[in-house]
Amino acid sequence: MLNKQHYITLVLVVLLVAVLLSLPSRTADRLKLAISGLFLPLIGLAASTHEAAAKAGDPLASRVELLRENAILRTNNQWLTFQLQQAANALRENEQLRLLLNFRRQKPSWNLLPARVFARDPETWWRSVWIDAGSRAPGMRTNLAVLTAEGLAGKVVSVGETRSRVVLLGDPSLRVAVLVGPNRLNGTLRAGSAGARENNMLDIENLFNESADRTVHPGDEVVTWGEGGVFPAGIPVGRVVDVPQKDYGVATEARVRLSANLDALENVWVMIVP
Amino acid sequence: MGYDCAMNWLNTIFILALAYAAAFLEGPFAFCRNLLGAQITLLPALMVYASLTSGIGTVALLAVCGGLLRDSPSENPLGVSILPLFLIGFIISWKRDLLLREHPFAQMALGMAAGAVFPLATLFLLFNLGQGPVLGWMWLWQWLAGTLTGGVLTPLLFMLFDRLRRAFEYPAMKQSSFREDREIKRGRQ
Numbered sequence: 001m002l003n004k005q006h007y008i009t010l011v012l013v014v015l016l017v018a019v020l021l022s023l024p025s026r027t028a029d030r031l032k033l034a035i036s037g038l039f040l041p042l043i044g045l046a047a048s049t050h051e052a053a054a055k056a057g058d059p060l061a062s063r064v065e066l067l068r069e070n071a072i073l074r075t076n077n078q079w080l081t082f083q084l085q086q087a088a089n090a091l092r093e094n095e096q097l098r099l100l101l102n103f104r105r106q107k108p109s110w111n112l113l114p115a116r117v118f119a120r121d122p123e124t125w126w127r128s129v130w131i132d133a134g135s136r137a138p139g140m141r142t143n144l145a146v147l148t149a150e151g152l153a154g155k156v157v158s159v160g161e162t163r164s165r166v167v168l169l170g171d172p173s174l175r176v177a178v179l180v181g182p183n184r185l186n187g188t189l190r191a192g193s194a195g196a197r198e199n200n201m202l203d204i205e206n207l208f209n210e211s212a213d214r215t216v217h218p219g220d221e222v223v224t225w226g227e228g229g230v231f232p233a234g235i236p237v238g239r240v241v242d243v244p245q246k247d248y249g250v251a252t253e254a255r256v257r258l259s260a261n262l263d264a265l266e267n268v269w270v271m272i273v274p
Numbered sequence: 275m276g277y278d279c280a281m282n283w284l285n286t287i288f289i290l291a292l293a294y295a296a297a298f299l300e301g302p303f304a305f306c307r308n309l310l311g312a313q314i315t316l317l318p319a320l321m322v323y324a325s326l327t328s329g330i331g332t333v334a335l336l337a338v339c340g341g342l343l344r345d346s347p348s349e350n351p352l353g354v355s356i357l358p359l360f361l362i363g364f365i366i367s368w369k370r371d372l373l374l375r376e377h378p379f380a381q382m383a384l385g386m387a388a389g390a391v392f393p394l395a396t397l398f399l400l401f402n403l404g405q406g407p408v409l410g411w412m413w414l415w416q417w418l419a420g421t422l423t424g425g426v427l428t429p430l431l432f433m434l435f436d437r438l439r440r441a442f443e444y445p446a447m448k449q450s451s452f453r454e455d456r457e458i459k460r461g462r463q
Contacts, residue, residue, distance in 0.1 A: 003331075004369055005330055005331075006330050006364070006367070006368065009330045009331065009364075010360075010364060013334055013337060013338065013356065013357070013360045014357070015352070016338065016356070017353050017354075017356050017357045019353075019354050020351075020353030020356070020404065021351055021352075021353050021354065023352065028352045031346075031352055032345070032346045032347075032352055033346075035342050035343065035346035035352075036341070036346040036347045038294070039297075039298050039301070039347070042295075043298075065443070070396065080387045118301075119301035119347055120301060120307075120350045121301075121347070121348050121349055122297070122301055122311050122313060122315070122344060122348050123313075123348050123349070123350055123396075123407070124307075124348060124399075124412075124413065124416050125407030125408060125409055125413065126348060126349035126350070126407060128348075128349050129348060130301070165347075165349075165351070170408075171349070172405075172406050172407065172408055173349070191408050196407070230297035272277075
């Protein structure tokens with residue numbers, strides 16, 4: 001049976017929900033960060049348990065295996081050092097040529113901040129993750145690109161002291177301006193259908209084509225355009241899988257398979273732009 | 275009276291502690307998601323338990339705390355999960371005198387209903403707020419898995435809390451049926 005207490009509680013809860021839903025997005029984001037901070041002790045506990053479990057397996061590794069791995073790493077290290085020297089020489093030469101031509105630097109330099117993904121969005125209809133890099137790391141702020149070794153993963157949307165939330169490609173709130181193929185046709189990467197998203201594919205819409213012979217084809221590479229100020233130009237995004245819709249022989253949409261496997265993210269890099 | 279009140283508070287604290295742990299486990303531990311392809315949530319089953327065993331105050335507390343803890347690590351607008359959770363608890367609490375709440379089958383049916391209604395009501399609110407989550411066939415599997423696990427978890431929660439309650443409360447003193455005034459005196463007086 002309903003009594004006075006039931007009615008009062010109902011009214012209070014409805015009022016609270018109305019207040020919370022009408023909060024400005026910035027205040028709501030801060031409140032979310034504060035509430036999710038309650039999980040920090042458990043996150044720390046889970047991380048240290050994971051570390052302890054990993055360390056417990058250390059004495060069991062065989063010496064022969066370690067020596068073999070060490071030899072491979074040494075070879076790789078020498079090869080990378082050689083590559084780095086070559087890159088440094090090329091960069092120096094590039095700077096000198098720029099000076100000679102009196103060119104302005106076109107792209108600002110950026111650094112990569114490593115981070116670990118420690119939680120995913122509990123709701124499956126969104127695509128976001130939490131990483132263990134926050135405002136304590138120098139240069140960390142919102143609207144920075146997040147990458148994996150394979151390509152673009154998403155962007156930072158809110159930053160706490162020790163953690164940040166990253167919205168991944170395929171989330172309805174994230175759209176990215178991209179360039180497609182050798183003809184550098186521009187378009188917008190969006191979430192697309194859920195079925196495609198489950199197979200790590202997204203749609204490109206509003207493809208700007210001049211003519212049928214300058215259109216996109218399956219296998220064309222997709223990279224960020226650099227317009228919009230969030231994602232620097234040239235970050236690999238994926239490859240065109242098929243071109244489902246053509247108007248008068250010209251593609252206006254395309255489906256892209258993402259380079260980064262967003263369902264199995266563990267380690268990412270945040271692109272810190274000064 | 276004071277003893278009952280203390281036990282009610284203990285029950286509320288257990289419920290809120292479990293809601294906190296459940297909300298945390300849904301984020302970092304992708305075990306269920308990787309195994310079943312669906313994210314399992316304990317909150318609807320917990321709400322069924324709370325509404326059948328506690329007062330409306332505990333139901334409201336669980337809805338507010340559980341909803342905020344669920345929405346804070348998510349992209350959901352903050353507070354959107356509170357109302358669906360509270361409505362489930364409110365309706366069960368309202369009709370609980372008519373429910374066979376101690377019967378596991380009834381608990382299972384209520385858990386399934388709560389597991390089915392919670393995501394649908396949340397989605398209804400999200401679409402009304404102008405948010406457009408992307409849903410596909412996989413979401414249907416997610417919904418089905420949520421419904422089934424709601425049914426399985428609710429009787430298990432009753433068993434768990436029953437054990438907890440027995441561990442923390444004093445055993446009930448057995449009343450003797452002996453009454454001196456009704457004793458039949460035999461033999462010669």
